[in-house]
Amino acid sequence: MAATDFDAELKQLRATLHTVEQVLDLGAMKAEIDVLGEQTAAADFWNDQAAAQKVTSKLSMLNGEVDRFESLASRVDDLEVLVELAQEEGDADTLGEADADLGRIRKDVEALEVRTLLSGEYDVREAIVSIRSGAGGVDAADFAEQLMRMYSRWAERHKYPVEVFDVSYAEEAGIKSAEFAIHAPYAYGTLSVEAGTHRMVRISPFDNQGRRQTSFAAVEVVPVLEQTDEIEVDENDIRTDVFRSGGPGGQSVNTTDSAVRLTHIPTGIVVSCQNEKSQLQNKASAMVVLKAKLLAKKKAEEAALKKDLKGDVAASWGDQMRNYVLNPYQLVKDLRTGQESGNPSAVLDGEIDDFIEAGIRWRRSGS
CATH class of the missing domain: 1.20.58.410 (Release factor)
Structure with missing residues (x-):
């Protein structure tokens, strides 16, 4: 050497x-x-x-x-x-x-x-991360829960506080969806490259015949808004439902209807929050998430319009952005950047900085 x-x-x-x-x-x-x-x-x-x-x-x-x-x-x-x-x-x-x-x-x-590459309008903001299980049944729900843990462990490694707004548990195992905030400067700019469809291939622990199963989960990342951001929401456009908070297996975690679900009727966006005991606090937290999603939708529409005006036909962020293969070999690979790891266990335990950094450089090189 x-x-x-x-x-x-x-x-x-x-x-x-x-x-x-x-x-x-x-x-x-x-x-x-x-x-x-x-x-x-x-x-x-x-x-x-x-x-x-x-x-x-x-x-x-x-x-x-x-x-x-x-x-x-x-x-x-x-x-x-x-x-x-x-x-x-x-x-x-x-x-x-x-x-x-x-x-x-x-x-x-x-x-x-x-x-220094995080210079977007909202990159400095804290982030709200949403995870939703996709195709793949109980394996997808289990994979979605693993992704939630992966991002939580990543935040823990960096000493970033995580605030869970809502978790919808699946019947057998895992989660249907989750929404949580990561309170750290530049959390949005950093984690925005994680948005997209994640795919896992493994021998299903839920299949008696030990067959290989492919499952999918979607990750969405939006910035936390500040009071100066121009997003006005008409109260008449929001349907508010209250319900009893629940935990794994549908067990009640409290005895009052304190959880809140907000539906933005014009867009169909639905957010829930059940992390607080007070219905008012849950509604306030849910409104933070709703406004963040409405802002993200507005920005996405503006970006799409600019692309149309420019006649840009180049491929943007693909829907499927990362594979986690546990069988027949061990490999995590980002399909956009080519970044790889032969240690899926470490990646799923929060060691994703190399993937995030490669994503940020890739995004900048294509902008």
Whole structure:
């Protein structure tokens, strides 16, 4: 194996970090942090709780971005010192450790570089993820539940809070559908590349004859709206139904009709929420999801119109975007980017960053 050219690698890392610093505009970020910090110190800051929460959320996001960049820059500095010492002393073991550390740092720098590609109008927003089982019967319901766990584990790995709005359990196993929010800056821009139809091939654990089964599940990702977003919903266009929350197997999880289902009559969009004990809280949460879906629909229609006007006949995001094959071989493959993993168990346990990053780069290259 050829010896690592640390000088060239470190030079490349610094060049990439410099580009990232310019794109993120770290100076402007720090200036905004100072301004927001002064606002939080005001005596009347918490008089308007909604506005205060918005400020503290933005401050937390900016601090996180700056800390992430500066931590990486510091790791590059430390690596350079370690390499110099090891080379001076001819310490092969330490150089081996430095090589391993270089690989980890390179991966983290590449991930940060991908963040600079998220420049869409809503990319910075938090995300609402919807999962729906498709063709494949009980296997599809089980697959949908595995996808929900995959995204929840991904969020957990990144320390992103997940808020479950609604889960509709299937009769035998798995789920018919689920709706949940991932509360993190850029969650929408990051996870939007996961939208589409996911396909699993495996020996069905629900088939007595042990036959191979193909099942499908759909993933939808929309941004969480803010008060400044222009989406007006006429109350007369909404049908509200209340029902009793239920858990797996149809067991009641409370004894009041607190769960809420909203149907937007003009579009047919239906959302449910049952995570809160209060009917009012559930209705408010359901309205957040409904508005997000209406905005996504509006944007999709605008994008389709622009495509028609441009006469663009190139293929867009395909309906089926990723295969999870557990039998007769083990492989997860993204059909758009070619990204692969021979470890489906790890992918289904939330190790999807490589797929997400490849998707973001692929989307940018085709835009």
